[in-house]
Structure formats: C-alpha cells, structure tokens
Amino acid sequence: MDKKSDQELNITNQVTENITPAEELAYELHIEEVMSREILSLYPDMQMQEALEFFRTHHISGAPVISRDGDLIGVLSMEDLIRALRVTDLEAPVEKYMSVQLISVRGKDPVVEALKKFVTKSVGRLPVIDDAGNLIGILTKGDITRGLLKALQRDYQVEEVRRYRARHLFEDIVSDRTSLILRYNIKAHDFTRGGAASTNIKRALLRLGASPQLARRVGIAIYEAEMNLIIHTTYGGIIRVEIEPHQISIDVYDDGPGIKDVNLAMKPGYSTATEEVRELGFGAGMGLVNISRCVDQMKLESVLQKGTRLRLKIFLKQNEIVGEGYPANRENS
Amino acid sequence: MNASDLLKIVSGRLLIPDIDLSRPIKGGCGADLMSDVLASIQQPEAVLVTGLCNPQVIRTAVMADMAAIVLVRGKNPPDETIELASKEGIPLISTPYGMFDICGKLYQAGLVSLEKPISEDDYTCI
Numbered sequence: 001m002d003k004k005s006d007q008e009l010n011i012t013n014q015v016t017e018n019i020t021p022a023e024e025l026a027y028e029l030h031i032e033e034v035m036s037r038e039i040l041s042l043y044p045d046m047q048m049q050e051a052l053e054f055f056r057t058h059h060i061s062g063a064p065v066i067s068r069d070g071d072l073i074g075v076l077s078m079e080d081l082i083r084a085l086r087v088t089d090l091e092a093p094v095e096k097y098m099s100v101q102l103i104s105v106r107g108k109d110p111v112v113e114a115l116k117k118f119v120t121k122s123v124g125r126l127p128v129i130d131d132a133g134n135l136i137g138i139l140t141k142g143d144i145t146r147g148l149l150k151a152l153q154r155d156y157q158v159e160e161v162r163r164y165r166a167r168h169l170f171e172d173i174v175s176d177r178t179s180l181i182l183r184y185n186i187k188a189h190d191f192t193r194g195g196a197a198s199t200n201i202k203r204a205l206l207r208l209g210a211s212p213q214l215a216r217r218v219g220i221a222i223y224e225a226e227m228n229l230i231i232h233t234t235y236g237g238i239i240r241v242e243i244e245p246h247q248i249s250i251d252v253y254d255d256g257p258g259i260k261d262v263n264l265a266m267k268p269g270y271s272t273a274t275e276e277v278r279e280l281g282f283g284a285g286m287g288l289v290n291i292s293r294c295v296d297q298m299k300l301e302s303v304l305q306k307g308t309r310l311r312l313k314i315f316l317k318q319n320e321i322v323g324e325g326y327p328a329n330r331e332n333s
Numbered sequence: 334m335n336a337s338d339l340l341k342i343v344s345g346r347l348l349i350p351d352i353d354l355s356r357p358i359k360g361g362c363g364a365d366l367m368s369d370v371l372a373s374i375q376q377p378e379a380v381l382v383t384g385l386c387n388p389q390v391i392r393t394a395v396m397a398d399m400a401a402i403v404l405v406r407g408k409n410p411p412d413e414t415i416e417l418a419s420k421e422g423i424p425l426i427s428t429p430y431g432m433f434d435i436c437g438k439l440y441q442a443g444l445v446s447l448e449k450p451i452s453e454d455d456y457t458c459i
Contacts (some may be wrong), residue, residue, distance in 0.1 A: 194388070219369045282366075
C-alpha cells in the first residue's frame, strides 16, 4: 500500500475515535458533499494485472467494479491484489478476487453514517449510491477528513474575509498619510451600554491585524476612559480614535464639569465617584492610573466648568504595525 | 482545566445554555473592583471570580480576554448581563460558595493566579 494512503488512514482512524468536537459537523454534512465524484472504476472481465497498473497510474488503493451496464457489482482493493499476487494469479479476471459483499452508503445520508461503517467494517473506501442505487461517488476516510476541515474553515472564513479586507485597507488606499478615524458618542450615566464603544474599538483593531496584546492594552485604556465619561460628565462626551499603521491616537473629550485638581485626580486611590458608581466596580480612583499604564503618552487637560480632554498615544513597534503598514511612503511623525 | 471542569469544581450553575465549555482556562483572578481586574490581568484565558453581576463585569472580561466568569454567593445577574455574556460567548457560572471558598477550591485544583501584584512605585494608595 502506498505511503500516502497509509498516513491518511492513521489520521482518520483517530478522527473517527475522538469524534466529539467534529461530531456536530459529521451530522450536518452529507456524504455527497465530501465524496469524490470522479469515479475510477474497473470492469469485472479486466485482468488483475490491468487493475494493478490502473491503481498505480491513478495512485489509488482500491476501486469499485461495475458491469458493462453500469451496475455496481463489487469492490477491488489492494488486499485483493496482494492475494492474487501471492499465488501469481495476475491473469485472472477482476471478478475472481473482488469483494462482492457490498457495503455502500447513500449520498443523502449524514457523514456520521459513513464513519460508523468505517469503524465497524474494515473497509478503506465506500461506494456512494443515490436513491435509485446508481453509483455516484467514492468515499474514503481522507475525503471525510478533508470535508470536515473544509467545513470548519468555512465557518471561520466570514470573519477571515472581514479581517483580510480591514488589514489591507491601508495598503489599498494611496495617500501620503492614511489614517482611520473611529468616533463614538458616549452618553452620561448610560451604565448599561458602558464599554460598548471600547469593545467595538478592540474588535476593529483585531480585524486590522493588531496582536491580541495590543488590542487588549488599547481596549483597557479606552474602557476606563469610557467609564469616566459615563460616570463623571454632565452631558457625556466623545471618544475619537485615530488608527495609523505606526501609532494609535486616542482623544477623549467632554464639556463639563471639568476636574478641579488634575494632579490630585491622577493620584492612585483618589476618587469623587458616588456610592452607586462604586457598586458597579468602578470609582475606586484607579481609572486614570490604569490608563497611564496602558499607553505610551498621556495628556490630561481640564478647565473647571468647561470640560476635560484626555489625549493618549500608543506607538507601534515594527512587529505590531496595524493594517500591514505602508512602509514605502510612511512619514516619520 | 476548561469551563466544563470549572463548573464541576465550583458546584456551579451555568447561566447560559448552549455555550462552548471547551475553552481552556489558564488561571484565575478574583476581584469586585473592575479597575483592579483591568490593572492586574496581564494574560488572556483567566477565570474571573467576582461578586458583582452588572454588565460591566462582562465588558471587563471581554477587555481582559477572559475565558469564564464565576459569580459567587448564588448571585442571579440581571438579564442584560446574561444577554451580553451570551453575545460575547463567555461562560457565566453562578456558585453558592463565597469568594474565598471559590478561590481556594480553584487553587487546590491547580489553577494559578494571573493577577500581577502592583509595583513598588505604585504602592502609594491613600
């Protein structure tokens, strides 16, 4: 038996035993979706010698045998060939050695039915028939593995396409300096929606190809800032995120009430939050401190009665560049 | 350890049906102050043990890439919390035990802490 199919069998035997994670798919997928439609078949009056050549030229280790009328009448496997070889009977017709005990599956059945047959009967391939009994394809364990993998991949593909498109955004648009600006209006005291903007920003960064660590760092900084807008402002505020391949600039601003003492506000543990806010798990005076830990540059300006502006910058290293960068015409800034 | 093992260890009740419980859990973090969670978590795939049950707990878990949440002392979170957890795909578990009990049980089961202690410089809280 050739090496390739040997390995294939080992892998799929494992798959058939530990089917749990793929189980759902095995029930969902139909045999006709994963089988090979290209049917390489033999005739019963061919010589075993010809069958051997046929297997060798097509790199297969078994094939169905059909009558001249097209009916499925048997299956010839490599083992049958070996039996003939052992007694040097290669001139005999295929029908002498083929297995006539036909184990087939129906194309409309779920893949799991075929898996059961592979486990209980020791066959390497199963002829697939339609409702009328016509041969419509051949199924090996390798076909099932490939089919399951393809189906799994399909589930991920939608998100992958989104990611791919986002990642190439910066490459496809030609300008001296391209950036993507995301803007979010945050309502004051809207605790239920609190964190929605930061979740969306984090997701956008991941789609743009940011590493999970970078996305987490930016997400945490913006989340704390978002909660500050919700907790402390009179009318809410705005989060503006500018994403460039080499840096992320975050601007969080509001129109009041402003911070009395900016230095004091920056002190760990200092807080003016109400009991209600503390019950939400915030307002312990750690927000700004957390933000400063997550970013490379932080500027906090505030005018009492007027408003507050928090500016953050995160510089991206060569290996964490977002959107695959546009190094050819990148500005140094 | 995965979420399914976690459910058994804390004798918990899963608040979201039909959720993937196979996601691995690499360590733990226990706090009621979400800013502490955000500040101390440096690695993904932690379980968050908390007594809070508002939607901010889920948001925090999303930000910190957490793998599961255990609500202590039989908390029944509001619908918004459950809906958000379900949308974000984070297993939400309620346990009758308290925070100390749960942390102890998880530690005994071999789960490490993923909380980073604060640095010497920051050790100035009022």
